[in-house]
Amino acid sequence: MKSFLTGASGYLGQRLAMKLAENGETVHALIRNPDAVKTLAHPNIKVFFGDVLDKEAIAKGMEGCDTVFHVAALARVWSKDSDDFYRVNVDGTVNVIGAAKELGISKFILTSSTGTIGPSLKLPNNEETPRWSSFNNDYEISKSLAEKELLKSVANGFPGLIVMPSRIFGPGIASPSSGVNRIIIGFMKKGFAVIPKQSEVIGNYGFIEDIVMGHILARDKGVIGEKYILGGENKTLGELFEAIKNGVNKNGWILKIPLWPLSYFSQFSKFLAERFGLEPKITPDLVKRLTQNSAFDCSKAVSQLGYQITPFEEAIEITIRFLTQSEKP
């Protein structure tokens, strides 16, 4: 099997490329940054330079492939020009779908995000849960527009489907994409972490190894036009930080503070970002998400794809072990 993979220099894409290559499959990897070549050193991986706005590069890389994993996205909460999100995530997806149509690709897997479904109420969200909350940021909006584009093509016979990872963590190249990894690194360096007092807010934390496997399972068993949530266990913020503390440094501190200083700080950061183009450390929508549950139910992927979830404690342990090694000076 020969697969074309966009975003192969990213946190998730790199892991997926290596996994496919290790399984003996051929991967055509599209990357933007030439420095990333060394992270994709495997005889089964053929690197193509370009990005998702470059139709020629896409067509060249996809030539001769059977399946496409469209993983590339601008995955962050802020960009100096908000239209970047729409260009990369929406127009980029349209470009990759367009090439796949021309080349008669047999299966197309779009990597979206549980962020498009949004926060949960009392029960965990699933693939069918309608979005009740307003959008938090341009990333979420652009990813749901990308989903719409894919489903539009599916309605016209295109063999596409969607996978939606939740908050992803685990071993991988250094990247801002994993908030949990960054929290662990911060805790290792400083020995303490600051979290809001309302620490019973639930999130879903997906282990990268599971999510990589989920992508491959979706390609092999996924039904065209369907969405599959690829996540992990639902845990409260308090449980997440306890697990990190226990794994990194039992004598570390978890400082619980009220939300309002964070809220004011985030608004100030946003002001600086809008006015002077300084990248904000925290944004108001991140603070808002700290007050909303984001529990997800992965049972559709488990029952229909055979998706497996590594127990949370074990996944955190593996991640801490990896980051302790890789963060050594």
Add this chain to the structure above:
Amino acid sequence: MKHFVLITGASEGLGKSFAIEAAKKGMDLFLVSLPSTGLPGLCGLIRSNFDVLVDFLELDLCSEQSCIQLIAYVKSNNYPISFLINNAGVGGNYRFSDENFSTFDKMIQLNIKAFIMITHGLLDVLQSQESAFILNVSSMIAYYEGPFKQVYGATKSFIYYFSNSLRQELKNTHVHICVLTPAGIKTNINQFRICHYLGMFSKLSYLEPEYVAGMAIEKCLQKENKIIPGKLSRLIFLFSALLPHFIKEKLMQNTNTEIFNAQNSFKRI
């Protein structure tokens, strides 16, 4: 007391937030919105997450017949509506001479006619409750006339005047009327994106629908008469009272032109 709330325009934007916030406060819900806008799904979500009664009707309130049907449905089911949120409305920024009359006709049908028919038709239901509330969604622009919002702004002024007038009429009854005059709200993808193109003040005064809905319900139940959500909007409102008329007019012209242009530059992408 457990409220039974009727919300019009409940499937999207601020109306959807009203529905969720009301359910969080344990109110029973009767939701109305246009067909095929996802209302059954929203009702299912609310039913499975909250221990409240939820019923709905999918109707286009632009037609007189639909308003009559809605009123009859509430009465035939004996729903003890004690809270009416008149939220349904259409707006937008248009150059009067360039736009089809049908756009403006729709605004008048929905924002004025349906609003009055429903309020008039259900007032006896509200009056027969122990205590009852009506929350009408007007807009900050009811206070400030500016270009490109001629008809929309006028419908919102209508709602504002009507609310304050009827409140006085119903002073000695147990029906309280409250009018909400919000500035920009990030109710949908377009609003969210338009917001990026605006100046500092407009941008910072944009609010999230969940916040506006939650605070408006609370303030209404506390019998406030007029609600302006958002600290910055309240500050601008107080400050603007001190400005001479010609400056206010100039500022409104600038703001509305900015929004009008933002909408158009956003459409190009």
